[in-house]
Amino acid sequence: MPMKVTATHRQMAKRIAGSYTSIAANSMGVPVFNRRTFLKTSAAALPLTALHALNPASTLAEEHAAAAVASGPAPKLVPLPPRLAPIDSLHRPWQQKIRRVGQSNMTEHDPAVMNVEEWADYWHAANADIVFISVTGILAFYPSKVPFHRHGKYLQGRDFFGECVGAAKKRNMRVVARMSPDLNWGDALAAHPEWAMRHRDGSVQFSDQDPRLFQTCMFTSYMDDYIPAIMREVNSLYDVDCFYTNGWPPIGELPDCHCAICNKLPPANTPAYWAVFNDRVFQLWQKYDAIAKEKKPDGFFFANLGGNVRCGPNMNRLGKLAAWFQADNQGRTYNDSAVWGCTLQGRACNAVLDGKFAANVTGAYSTGAVTWRNGSKTPAEAIMWLNETLAGGMVPYYHFVGSEDGLGEDRRWQAVGADYFRWTAQHDAHLTTRRSIANIGVVMGQSTQLLYPGPATARSHAYMHETTQGLYNALLQGRFAFDFVHEDRLEPEHLSKYRALILPNVAMLSDQQCQQIRDYVYSGGSIMASFETSLYDENLNPRADFGLADLLGIHKSGEVVGTNGNAYYARIEDPNANGQHPLLHGFTNTNWLPGAQNRIPLKPVPNPLLTVVPGFVSYPPELAYPPVSHTNEPAVVLREVGSSRIAYFPGDIERTYWLTGHGDLLRLLVNTIQWITADQQIVHIQGEGFIEAIAWETTPGYAIHVLNYTNPNAQHCWLQETFPIGPQTVRMQLPQRVGVKSVELLKAGRAVPFHLDGGALQFIIPSIADYEVAAITVA
Ligand SMILES: [Zn+2]
DSSP, X not given: OOOOOOHHHHHHHHHHHOTHHHHHHHHHSOSSSOHHHHHHHHGGGSOHHHHHHTOTTOOGGGHHHHHHHHTSOOOOOOOOOOOOOOOOXXXXXXXXXXXXXXXXXXXXXXXXXXXXXHHHHHHHHTTOSEEEEEOOSSSBSSOOOSXXXXXXXXXXXXXXXXXHHHHHHHTTOEEEEEEOOSEEOHHHHHHOGGGBOBOTTSOBOBOSSOTTSEEBOTTSHIIIIIHHHHHHHHHHHOOOSEEEESSOSOSSSOOOOOSTTGGGSOOTTSXXXXXXXXXXXXXXXXXXXXXXXXXOTTOOEEXXXXXXXXXXXXHHHHHHHOSXXXXXXXXXXXXXXOTTHHHHHHHHHHHHHTTOEEEEEEESEEOSSSOEEEEEXXXXXXXXXXXXXXXXXXXXXXXXXXXXTTTOSOOHHHHHHHHHHHHHHTTHHHHSEEEEXXXXXXXXXXXXXXXXXXXXXXXOTTHHHHHHHHXXXXXXXXXXXXXXXXXXXXXXXXXXXXXXXXXXXXXBOOHHHHHHHHHHHHTTOEEEEETTTXXXXXXXXXXXXXXXHHHHTOOBOSSOBOOSSBOOEEEESOGGGTTTSGGGTTOOSOSEEEOOSOBOOBOOOSSOSEEEEOOXXXXXXXXXXXXXXXXXXXXXXXXXXXXXXXXXESBOHHHHHHHHOOHHHHHHHHHHHHHHTTTOOSEEEESSSOEEEEEEEESSEEEEEEEEOOSTTSSSSOOOSOOOXXXXXXXEEOOTTOOEEEEEETTTTEEOOEEEETTEEEEEEOOBSSEXXXXXXXX
């Protein structure tokens, strides 16, 4: 049951969300409804900030005036596309029907301490459809005869793997045979020195944590011979449904090996290396997949993935190949401290999978910079990660390591996962997603994320990560419905659903990709781009000028300028026009705004809205004034071409927002996104609080997932408890001739009234604790 919303909670919600939510809600709100009627019928249920949202300058006393202002000409909502054809269940691959995945990750000691029946009973009672069981490759969990497949010291000739497979199958759970090809022991190294990854000096790369283990190189016969031998042995002995490799391919970064084979490859972390890395990943993946199918035609191989937009292998190629996208993205770390890390992964998967299967692992144990792999995580944090998995369109996968003392010395994780799984099992139809209904696309420059180092002026190892997080945060604060779009999927069939594309410093773009973006804009789409977007080709060769110079209406006039002291400012060229241009809505009493940490100097453009005041000294304060207080260097460039709107920021504005949290940068980003999209929202949710919302088409209708991040730990540490938020008014425009049977709140466990008028659906979610799913069943 939701907690009672106290004044303290509400004040905290406002503090955390900032005053920005109301501004964002305002200019997106109530587009198709008669606002006067809406106010009359539901004002009592609306919180103060929502009333303010109708006019940011209003007070409660000005409510009537606000209502009158708000009932002017309404912008047009973009309708949803026609509904997809029903799914052919008969011919659907079995893995696409999996809804819950369980794993007790087995240790060498488990054959001595784990009760196999108790283990199988736990996952069966939790409604798991499939369980991971360790074959491994580092240690055999069955009496393997493959040379160098060392038996665990507690195995003692027992067929532990076989017993687990039998116990799972007896309970109608499917089985993933889990392998680990990344490490092996000294005897293997002595016999096959060529299997090891090597440092630049030729020395062997050993495990950081247990130097008895060496790291295997993916370009060697270890992967061509040793792993296939294990797969074929398992196939000959057991009834498994599919094979999986943990620890390969690497997540979020590329290998750096100097073995005899790798020394002949292009240098690590270059576009040329990425190409041969991808070829090798796909060669091995296909080889293993063929072996998996030798016994069962509907079997398959899949591998460890994750890293969201920084995935190691090319996600577009992988999306075509992978029967199962395994997102090994188990929880927050200090390197990735925002609560939305799991939904970000889901959006990355959705960009390439075309509705195919993805599961995201929730570590029930203590993930983070300091880990306790055999101790339970705080429940609120584990549950939010599971919520995000569902909201992100992925299948929840719950994972704990080791079964010391039976099912674990620490058994607190068990009820958390089992209860959650049992709740999802009541709602599989609504929780199974078909396609996102967002109409903003964020171009996911995977090669830029992996290979572009950021400008020399920035000195950040996580430059693109910070860029992504800044934009992601701004999109959440503005409550925009958005997808990620992979850089290799810019064809019209993938872009036509989007009103606008956002290019957050997508530095590397080929000539062809630039042309695809041009075509998109000339067919009516809008774009927002920033900083070094299109300044490099697909091989990271710098261009003399932007690849999109013509489209963006800009020309580079110098190299990147960083910050030493005061960062640059963006001067409002005509302060008297404050509030006139939509980009400047909400800015008053100032002639300038913060710029960004780094910028590309541009040649002048006609009638710039904002111009650069170059950065200057911040200390000593005696010198903290601008030697040059006015220039003709643009700080934003805006264009309109037909119905397309184009906005370009020469600064790294998204990343600077992430580093500073400056509300002006957030406001500028949200105003700009509203301007380029002409405020056309398919789904809009109005209310107070900091949320992430993702809307999906489902088989019964639509599902709108709302995650409540209104929490002091949304951007650091773990959630400790939940701070409920009040009413959220949901509006969406349904396709023509689609009726609505019911709107059900799956967490609250009840239906809510709704209003449908000319395809415009409206309903109110009265309150949200940590998560709600509004399941719309269409007629
Ligand atoms: Zn190598």
